[in-house]
Amino acid sequence: MGSASRCASCLCCPFKCLACGLFSCLCSILVTVLVVAGILALVLYFIFRPHMIAATVDSASLTAFTLSPSSALTYNLTVAMTVRNPNKRVGLYYDSVEALALYEDQRFGYAPLDAFYQPTEASTQLSPVFGGQQLLEGDATASDFRGQQSGGAFDVEVKLNAKLRVKVWAFKVAGPRARISCPLSLPAPGAAAPPAFKPVDCKVWF
Structure with a gap:
């Protein structure tokens, strides 16, 4: 039926x-x-077997870091860092590369960097330089600045952002946006006999 x-x-x-x-x-x-x-x-x-990229800050120096009564930060920060591609079969293109400098979660410095390519298992040295003046917000920020200044060291964060492209054999495909964060504790400018800088491992995520 x-x-x-x-x-x-x-x-x-x-x-x-x-x-x-x-x-x-x-x-x-x-x-x-x-x-x-x-x-x-x-x-x-x-x-x-793709692996996460690695990054370290090899050296960093504050030659100027002062805060005016109106909370205007005058700064001069130089950083030398290494970014490494640990992959054995994957090359990486870094596009739209930018370095940022932050104090108390407020950005005070910006440095655009040239795009670059990393072959397999290669390392690239980057040297962003930050200089100028930037207004910081909040009474707590000014209070923390004075406390760290009296302690002889400032907590600064350097970030690196880049849009990745992945190269496998002759093929190139769009990749994720890499975000690198490097927390630093730097001697205040003019500090007597500052300790030798120890390389700092950065956090990387996509």
Whole structure:
């Protein structure tokens, strides 16, 4: 009875049966493509095993860091840092590279950097320089500044942002945006016999 009913339905509306068949075929193709893409992505992952980039600040110096009564910060900060690509089979392009300097979560310095390419297992030295004057907000910020100044060291954060492109063999594909954060404790300008700078490992996330 059911078979006869379906046949009668197809005889009455052949286009309906054709549409159902095409829909079923498209669903099967889509599922197959997704499964193949997932397997391919898994195979590529195990072949290339991408690793997180690494970054360190090798040296940093504050030659000027003063706060006026109106909370205007005058600063001069130089930083030398190394960014490393630990991957053995993946090259990295760094685009729209920018370095930021922050004090008490307020940005006071900005330095655009040139785009660059890192071959596999390569390191790149970057030297952002920050100088100028910037107004800081908040009475707590001024209070913290005076406290750190009397203690002989300032807590400064240097950030590096870049848009990545990934090179695998001859293929280049868009990658994530890399964000690097480096917390530093730097001797106040003019401090007597400041301690030798110890390299600082930075945090990296995408």
